[in-house]
Amino acid sequence: MAEAAIELRNITKRFGSVTANKNISMTVNKGEILSILGENGSGKTTLMNMLSGIYHPDEGQIFVGGKEASIQSPKDAFDYKIGMIHQHFKLVDILTVTENVILGLKDEGKLSLKKSAARIKEICDMYGFKIDPMKKIYEMSVSEKQTVEIIKVIYRGAEILILDEPTAVLTPKETDNLFSILRNMRDSGKSIIIITHKLGEVLSLSDKVAVLRKGEYIGTVETKDATEQSLTEMMVGKKVSLNIERAEPHDCENRLSLTNVSVTNKEGVQILKNVSFTAKSGEILGIAGIAGSGQKELLEAIAGLQHLKSGSIVYYDPKTGKEENLRDKTPLQIRDLGVRLSFVPEDRLGMGLVGSMGITDNMMLRSYKGGKGMFLHRKDPKTLADKIIKELEVVTPGTDTPVRKLSGGNIQKVLVGREIAASPTVLMAAYPVRGLDINSSYTIYNLLNAQKDIGTAVIFVGEDLDVLIELCDRILVICHGQISGIVDGKSATKEDIGMMMTNLPESKTAEEDAQ
Amino acid sequence: MKVKAAKEPLVRIAKRTDISTGLSYGIRAASVVLALLACGIVVMLLTSGKISFLEVYTEMLEGAFGTARRVKITVRDTCALLCLAVALAPAFKMRFWNIGAEGQALVGALASCIVVKLMPDMNGALLILIMFIASVAAGALWGIIPGFFKAAIKANETLFTLMMNYVAIQLVKFFAVLWEKQKGAGVMSTLTTGKLPQLFGVDYGWSIVIILVVTVLSYIYMKYSKQGYEIAVVGESENTARYIGINVKKVIIRTMAISGALCGLAGFLLVSGTHHLVKSDIVGGNGFTAIIVAWLAHLNPLIMMLTSFFVSFLDIGTAKIASTCNLNDFASDVVVGIALFIILASEFFINYKVIFTKSGKKAKEGK
Incomplete structure (x- = not known):
């Protein structure tokens, strides 16, 4: 019989009048990957924060290796060999990998970066990480930073790893890479808990799935017995149709044309480079890309919130047929022109x-x-x-x-x-379903589809490629502020888009070399 | 593996997600009572028991309302404080930390005196009107300067407005030396013209009426006007303001002009209505006390009428005790400080609750 690494018994945690976790019990064995699945706000992160010492449960007990444990601080968690990799990385940008890893450790004897670097190299070889211990954090991609976080907890001797939505910031290929590393760790006897709400990942990676709903523990199932549909029902509590209807676009005409739009930020770094595309009425144009590839700046440029270095943004008025250049106009001037532009920004409250x-x-x-x-x-x-x-x-x-x-x-x-x-003629929405539960997400998709039907040009920036492929008529893929291509939503595959998100087509790279 | 004995922390602090209006007012009321109790205890300690616990309160009431003249002074001080607190409200609502009310009021007072000095032959309502305009303009200017630099180059408004106070103080001293025979005293002598007359036979009557009208108008401005709405949006998030097309810089400068102008008005009333002279400490720290008054009222001008009264009452009451018991002025400042601290601390219990884990019971609210 497998040996339990961690056992939670009747854990309850309240915040004010809200019960974030209610009477939750679950077990993770050694050499096992457990997924914790639940919609946003179902209490996944709260539960894990109690294991990593950030919160303390109001009621209930935690057993580590069969003994009752009291975890008061992240340091206590490390003493119990529990390491958590948070959604937001906690690294010092100007330090190297090695310096970040040993930061805050009280080792015996003299500080030896060389020794530590060698130990990091060992860990890398053991599990298949590819990272240079002397590289500085600010030179790294998001996936490399995540790798550093994982190395950090392993270096500290963690036997139990908790990962909070680790794939949210990764491309499909990086995700596969991470998963193979996690499998290596499992095979070497470590226990892994992964928090996620992506069903596909749960099914491909984990051994067991624990489902939470609104703070309550619904149950644990063996992954091999589960399907996407059965897990969704556990998560939501009722049957949900997982299909988004995509009507044929009709009466399409050009509504908004961008030509060679370039934007640089305050530090002079080029964020958008020669972006050109046309959004048409009656269709949903998706924008895919790794977070921070220039999506935010693109929408803000159209909304009149970003200064353009070059290029033009032309709006075709459906009533008069006139063309208006929106470049360098303020949001107020754009509205005064009679341009009905609606914008759902990424940061809702900000x-x-x-x-x-x-x-x-x-x-x-x-x-x-x-x-x-x-x-x-x-x-x-x-x-x-x-x-x-x-x-x-x-x-x-x-x-x-x-x-x-x-x-x-x-x-x-x-x-x-x-x-x-x-009643917009152009509707831009940046990550409109981020943080929403499945039902709310579908409400939003339906609203976007309804807008498309009445002839609005919809621009939808998304992160879930499955949704983009199902919802959008055309998908524009952005990579480092440049367009790497526009694909048809009906024929595109996730893998193609994933490739385009990380690599520009050769013609563009050649252009860059020439400069 | 190092394993510690399982232990629970004794006290935990949890954020309240929701609180009923009744409970929040209950906590505030309790804090006021507690503050008054603390006043009594501290006074008893300071006077080493010369006056009894109950006498502390009768003395305070006596000091504030004992005679007709005392009532008048209490009302006058309340109004002076109220005017500055109302002036600060729009700036604070915009999250512009204007701590320069003192200086803005002072240049307002100075402007009135300069007008009188420059127009020795003028008299009556016209002179008062010119003084009024000069004071409001001077205060507005003192507000616009830090507002402009905040809008243009994001200069830190806290330091900027604070420094403007010192400039104002030195300006007053400069003019006193320039124009007064008695150099160095820093006082521009008592005015013979430009005094606000009595209203309905009451001294300070005009001041009181003007301030009450301004208070109500300011409430309406902040709550129901388009400009007030813009202030609230800019204060909450500049990005949201930009997103809907508000000209953020314009709003910052305009709001600081209003805030400064109202402080200038307070300065005018101090000169024309009350003191009939200007000296560098004529505002008497009210520019800073008004910050507390405004926050205690959650920036609501109507509630500021209550909070400014309460603070003035504490001030006058403790001053009376100080004089009865031969304590110095600073003793009364200590007492007022402790009382205000307790009241401000009540906000903590409104936002958070304390849970004692040992007993497993919720902590009694309002401490």
Whole structure:
């Protein structure tokens, strides 16, 4: 019989009136990969933070290697040989791999970077990492940084590794690479817990799956007995259709054309380089790329929030047929031209909404200037707020409750609802389903599809390639601020897009060399 | 493997996700009571029991409301503090940490005196109107300068507004030396013209009415006007403001002009309504006390009427005790400081709750 590495017994954790974890019990054996599956807000990360010493359970016990453990701090966690790799890396950019790994360790005797570097090399060879111990963090890609985090915990002797959504920032190829390393570790007797909400990964990697829903433990199943459909039902609690309908685009005409758009940031680094494409009415144009490849700047450039170094952005007015160049216009000037451009930004509370205001006041954001006089007119926004709450099933105590207090899904519904209520001709949405549960995600997909149907040009920046392929008519792939190609949503495969996300086509690389 | 004995931390702090309005007001009320109790205890300790616990409060009430004149002074001080707190509200709402109310009020006061000095033959309502305009303009200028640099080059407004206070103080001293026979005293002498008359037979009547009107207007401005809405959006997130097309720089400068102008108004009222002279300490630290008053009221001008009264009451009451018991002025400052600290600390218990794990029970709210 397998030996238990960690056992949780009746763990409960509350935050104020919210119960994040309720009476959870589960076991991880040695040499086993356990996936913890659940929608956002189901308590996965909270549970793992209790193992890594960031939180302390209100009730219940944790057993490590059969003995009851009290984990008060991350240091205690290391003493129990538990290491957690967080979603957001905790590395010092200007230090090397070796320096980061030994940071905070109290080793006996003199500090020897050479010895430590040799030990890191050993670990790399053992599990198949490819990394130079003397490389500085700021020179690294996201996947390399993640590797450093993993090496860090192994260096400290971790026998139990917890990874919080490790694949969110990786390309498909990097994900495969990570998984083969994790399998190597499992085979050498380590226990691995991986937090995720991607079903495909769960099925391909883990031995067992524990499912959480709204803070409650639903059950653990052997991966070999599970299917995507059965796991989804456990996660959501009811049957969910996992298909997105994609209607044929109709009445397509050019709506927005970008030609050779280049943007540099404040530090003078080129973020977008010669980006050209056309968004058409009645279709959904997807934008795929590794996080931080210039998606944010691209949408902000169109919305009038980024200064263009060169290039043009031309809007074709559907009513008059006139062409308007939007380059270097402010959001206000763009609106004054009669361009109905809606934008759902990535950072909902930091950009799209005002967290301390209620839904009514947030509805006013775009239209508060309307109406006569110096005073606000709250009547129409209130009507709109009530309408959105009703139609999109927003859960809120009232229209005056600060939106910050709503859940992520409800916040997103408020934002998307407002942007759509402006009856846009161009709708841009950046990661609109990030952090949303499956039901809310499908509500958003349906809204986007409805917009497409009535002739809006929809631009959708996504991270889940499966969704992009299912939802979008065309997919533009962006790589280091350049377009590596536009593919047809119906015929594209995940692998193709993945390749394009990391590699520019040869013609473009050749162009670059010539410069 | 090092294994420690399983132990639980005795006290844990947890953030409240939601709190009922009743409970939050209960906690605040409890903190006020506690602050008053602390006043009594500290005074008893300072006077080594010369006055009894209850006498502390009768003395305070006596000091604030004992005679008609005392009532008048309490109301006057409350209004002076209220005007500055109201002036700070829009800046703070915008998350612009204006700690230069002292200087903005001071240049306002100075401007009034300069007007009188330059127009010795003028009198009556016209002179007062010119003083009013000069003071408001001077205060606005003192607000616009840091606002402009914040908008243009993101200069740190805290340091900037603080430094502007010292410039204002030195300006007052400069003019006093320039124009006064008695050089070095730093006081520009008592005005004979440019005094606000009584209203309804009450001294300071005009001041009181003007400040109350400004308070109500400011409440309406912040809550119901488009500009007030812009201030709230800029304060919450500049990115959101840019996203919806608000000209952030314009809002910053405009709001600081308003904030400074209201401080200038306070300066005008100090000169024309109350003191009829200007000296470098005429604002008397109220520019800083007003920061606490504004925050205690959560930047709501109507509630500031209560908080400014409470702070003035503590101030006057403890000063009375100090004079009765032959303590010096600083003793009353100590007492007021402790009381305000306790009240501000109540916000902690509104945002967080304390859980004692040993007993397994929730901590009593409001300490």
